[in-house]
Amino acid sequence: MKSSLTAGLLGLLFGLGLLLAGMANPAKVSGFLDIAGLWDPSLALVMVGGICAATGLLAWAGHRQRSLLGLPMQLPKPGKPDARLLLGAALFGLGWGLAGICPGPALLGLATGEAAFVPFVLAMLAGMGLYNLLPPPRS
Amino acid sequence: MQLDTLHFTPLASLFGGVLIGLAAGGFALLLGRIMGVSGIVGGLLSRGGQGDRAWRLSFIVGLLAAPLVWQLGWRLPDIQVAAGPVTLVLAGLLVGFGTRLGSGCTSGHGVCGLARGTLRSLIATMTFMLVAVVTVYIMRHALGA
Numbered sequence: 001m002k003s004s005l006t007a008g009l010l011g012l013l014f015g016l017g018l019l020l021a022g023m024a025n026p027a028k029v030s031g032f033l034d035i036a037g038l039w040d041p042s043l044a045l046v047m048v049g050g051i052c053a054a055t056g057l058l059a060w061a062g063h064r065q066r067s068l069l070g071l072p073m074q075l076p077k078p079g080k081p082d083a084r085l086l087l088g089a090a091l092f093g094l095g096w097g098l099a100g101i102c103p104g105p106a107l108l109g110l111a112t113g114e115a116a117f118v119p120f121v122l123a124m125l126a127g128m129g130l131y132n133l134l135p136p137p138r139s
Numbered sequence: 140m141q142l143d144t145l146h147f148t149p150l151a152s153l154f155g156g157v158l159i160g161l162a163a164g165g166f167a168l169l170l171g172r173i174m175g176v177s178g179i180v181g182g183l184l185s186r187g188g189q190g191d192r193a194w195r196l197s198f199i200v201g202l203l204a205a206p207l208v209w210q211l212g213w214r215l216p217d218i219q220v221a222a223g224p225v226t227l228v229l230a231g232l233l234v235g236f237g238t239r240l241g242s243g244c245t246s247g248h249g250v251c252g253l254a255r256g257t258l259r260s261l262i263a264t265m266t267f268m269l270v271a272v273v274t275v276y277i278m279r280h281a282l283g284a
Contacts, residue, residue, distance in 0.1 A: 006169050007194040008201035014162035014174065014246075015205025019216060021155025022148055024206075027219035031143055033275040038143040042152040047249060049156025050163065054254035057164025062255065067171035074172050075255075076242075081262040088241020089248070093267035095233030097274025099222045102245045103176040103238060104202065106231070109218060111203040116220035120231040127235025128181045134240075 003069055015108050021046040024108050026100030033097055084137060163251050170194065175247020176202075177238035241267070 022028045022042050031040035064073060096102050101109065101120055109117035166174035179195050206215060222230060238244040241263055243252065248267075252260020 003170055004193045004197040007166075008197040008204075010162045010166050010169075010174065011198035011201025011203075012205055012208060013158055013165070013201075015202040016209060017155045017158030017160075017162060019155070019205060019209050020158060021152045022216065023155070025216055025218050027217075027221060028146060030221065030275060031146055033271050034279055035140055035272055036276050036280050038141050040143040040146045042146070042148045045149055045152040046156035046159065047253070049153040050160035050250040051156075051254045053157040053160025054164040054250055055160075057161070058167050058251065058254050061164070061167035061171070064168075064171075067167075068169050069171075071171045075167060076173065076257075078257050079259055081259050085241050085259055085263055086266055088237045088239070089263040089266035090241075090270045091233050091237030092241055092244060093237070093270025094274055095230040095237060096245075096267060097271035098226055098233070098278070099220070099230035101220075101227075101230065101234065103180060103234060104244070104246055106234070107176070107180070107199060107202050108205060109220075112206045112215055112218055114218050114220065116222070116224075116227060119224050120227040120234075123228040123231025124235035125180070125184065127232040127237070128177070128184050128239050129235075130232075131181070131236050131239035132185050 003071060006069065014104065015111075017050075018104055018108055021049075023105050024112070026105070026109075028100075029096075029102075029105070030100035033100070159246070159250060160254065163246065163254070167251070173243075173247050173251045174198075175243045175251060177235075177244040178242070178247055181239045237267075 018024050023046060028040060032043035062075060067073060099120060106117060106121050106124055110121050163174040166172060179198055182191055183195050243263060248260040248263040253264060
């Protein structure tokens with residue numbers, strides 16, 4: 001119960017951050033990715049702000065055996081890049097470039113009532129479901 | 140390269156990024172997990188993990204509530220989607236499948252992973268950024284769409 005409430009509040013904070021940052025607007029995201037056109041560098045600052053704010057907290061979390069709510073720490077251990085990572089990131093980059101939408105802003109956009117997010121989110125969920133049909137990674 | 144000074148929002152984007160980072164850091168510290176949207180949503184679609192459903196759904200509900208809460212104080216920002224329905228479906232499939240195969244998206248790799256300094260997230264972020272930039276270049280400048 002406590003973890004669900006916490007997750008909900010953090011989801012809200014994340015969503016408000018996306019809105020303030022300008023990430024909710026696919027046209028702005030595409031303007032950032034279009035370095036050869038009129039370039040809008042705003043989203044580089046989103047990453048700078050995000051990484052700076054997260055670094056200390058994540059380092060603190062990394063040193064703990066249990067979370068502040070007493071849950072087991074499940075942060076992934078550092079590993080080597082592999083083919084799945086590279087191929088997955090490349091396919092994601094292709095889709096992100098095509099529409100200017102990544103998963104967080106996709107859900108957020110749906111909640112703004114903008115109809116264009118409906119086909120994107122349905123296809124995104126289908127793509128995630130398709131992945132589940134693959135054999136699990138060896139580890 | 141020319142700067143788009145009309146649409147550049149340095150302060151709002153920086154502070155928005157800080158809120159995203161605080162949410163990501165708080166997530167790890169309080170829940171012991173990486174705040175990655177593709178992983179949180181994807182986990183709901185995979186078999187097993189019944190005990191995980193509540194906090195995953197709750198995170199998504201919080202995210203979906205953000206535009207409503209935002210509108211208590213401010214007008215929603217402009218949201219313009221240039222892509223047509225076929226492109227949106229193709230892009231959605233690629234984003235859904237690719238983020239699961241690559242174990243993360245902009246939030247999990249691009250913010251959390253880079254903040255932790257992991258090699259996998261650095262490689263993933265450089266890869267999806269590069270491919271996205273090349274894709275936009277081809278669409279806008281090579282094909283002129």
